[in-house]
Amino acid sequence: MKLARKTKLTIIVVIAGILILYGILDRIFSFNLNPKKVNDVGMVLMIVAFVLLFSDNKRKNYSSTDETNSDKDKENHT
Numbered sequence: 402m403k404l405a406r407k408t409k410l411t412i413i414v415v416i417a418g419i420l421i422l423y424g425i426l427d428r429i430f431s432f433n434l435n436p437k438k439v440n441d442v443g444m445v446l447m448i449v450a451f452v453l454l455f456s457d458n459k460r461k462n463y464s465s466t467d468e469t470n471s472d473k474d475k476e477n478h479t
Contacts, residue, residue, distance in 0.1 A: 409453045416450045 420443060
């Protein structure tokens, strides 16, 4: 799945906001949720954020863009 860098960063910020907001609201209202499920959901959200942060679409398309750019450079120099 190809996502733009801006979209990836937006998703990461939203995940971080959810985790921070839950932590603050839990301190204020003391939710009575199963701690194991809360930890599991938090871990899944963090894994998704790390995958989005370190996934790189440029690596997959790097060779094709190099060829395109080198062809354009050749045309510009002649």
